[in-house]
Amino acid sequence: MAHPVLVAAELKNLLEPTQLVDLDITWLAADQPTPKGDWVAIVPLLSRWVGGTEFKNLPKLRIVANCAVGYNNVDLVAAEMRGILVTNTPGVLTEATADLTWALILALARRLVEGVDLVRSGQWTGWHPEQLLGLELRGRTLGLLGAGRIGQAVGRRAPPFGLRILYTARTPKPEFERETGARRVDTNQLLADSDILSIHVPSTPETKGMINGETLARMKRGAILINTSRGDVIREEALATSLELGHLGAAGLDVYADEPHIHRRLRAAPRTVLLPHIGSATEATRRKMAAIAIENVQSVLSGKPPLTPVYS
Numbered sequence: 378m379a380h381p382v383l384v385a386a387e388l389k390n391l392l393e394p395t396q397l398v399d400l401d402i403t404w405l406a407a408d409q410p411t412p413k414g415d416w417v418a419i420v421p422l423l424s425r426w427v428g429g430t431e432f433k434n435l436p437k438l439r440i441v442a443n444c445a446v447g448y449n450n451v452d453l454v455a456a457e458m459r460g461i462l463v464t465n466t467p468g469v470l471t472e473a474t475a476d477l478t479w480a481l482i483l484a485l486a487r488r489l490v491e492g493v494d495l496v497r498s499g500q501w502t503g504w505h506p507e508q509l510l511g512l513e514l515r516g517r518t519l520g521l522l523g524a525g526r527i528g529q530a531v532g533r534r535a536p537p538f539g540l541r542i543l544y545t546a547r548t549p550k551p552e553f554e555r556e557t558g559a560r561r562v563d564t565n566q567l568l569a570d571s572d573i574l575s576i577h578v579p580s581t582p583e584t585k586g587m588i589n590g591e592t593l594a595r596m597k598r599g600a601i602l603i604n605t606s607r608g609d610v611i612r613e614e615a616l617a618t619s620l621e622l623g624h625l626g627a628a629g630l631d632v633y634a635d636e637p638h639i640h641r642r643l644r645a646a647p648r649t650v651l652l653p654h655i656g657s658a659t660e661a662t663r664r665k666m667a668a669i670a671i672e673n674v675q676s677v678l679s680g681k682p683p684l685t686p687v688y689s
């Protein structure tokens with residue numbers, strides 16, 4: 378008999394029927410609430426909160442197969458207490474997200490969007506030696522706040538641009554250091570020395586609000602801040618203030634604390650590139666993410682261990 382499972386409807390086009398054998402799928406659109414019933418698995422998008430109430434309403438649930446590498450939308454403690462497995466999609470989105478991080482770094486360093494706006498507005502009067510002067514990357518310092526899979530992939534792209542790499546992490550990454558010349562420092566030094574600071578820590582109680590008025594003030598004047606991790610690592614109002622005052626040079630964000638809502642002062646702040654959470658948005662990557670999520674469900678429902686559990 379096919380297993381009853383809930384799967385985010387937005388993944389339908391990314392999955393082939395052959396991947397869905399033995400599953401009796403109820404497609405759940407992002408704007409629908411999580412229903413009550415006898416489903417044994419759920420494959421949610423990162424925008425769906427899955428916690429105590431959902432677990433109570435889904436008493437037969439065995440696995441939450443999140444379609445994302447981050448899993449701050451799942452109450453892990455409540456899941457573990459009920460013996461429900463939680464899985465994510467690590468690895469497959471690393472390179473796509475690192476590419477997007479670099480798109481933001483280059484866009485801000487070379488004032489790409491301001492240039493596009495100038496041309497589109499019809500106000501461009503021709504080449505000028507001091508027009509839209511940007512930041513020369515060679516010889517500058519890239520700081521990685523967190524150097525896991527994505528942070529390291531961002532760092533590995535830096536040496537050809539002549540950037541020196543500093544990083545923070547709770548555990549040293551010797552292979553990454555050998556490969557790139559990166560140096561592990563404490564958060565104070567990272568903030569003080571980075572010309573470009575790129576955030577790659579997950580959203581956890583420790584990292585929430587790590588970038589706030591006080592830490593922003595410790596960054597170099599004119600520095601560029603990039604966040605392709607999770608929005609709540611930054612206090613958005615404090616970031617808006619720093620940009621308004623001209624302390625921070627620019628900010629490139631893909632993620633926000635309360636998506637899709639973006640703090641109105643941040644939307645209005647100068648020198649930003651604000652993207653709609655598209656870090657992993659390539660077709661190949663999104664297909665792989667959907668595939669891993671479903672493989673985790675198939676594995677657990679056939680009595681095997683999950684492929685990518687978030688806790689063991």
Ligand code: NAP
Nearest residue numbers: 447474523524525526527546547548578579605606656657
């Ligand atoms: P990961 O491999 O788990 O890397 C996170 C790193 O952060 C770990 O290596 C960890 O190293 C470090 N870390 C954790 N807490 C820290 C702290 N308090 N201070 C300093 N470092 C800390 O995860 P990943 O695959 O690189 O993904 C990172 C995050 O990116 C995900 O959690 C997800 O939220 C986000 N993401 C966003 C998009 C997007 O579409 N924009 C796409 C993919 C992922 P230590 O354990 O050594 O500290």
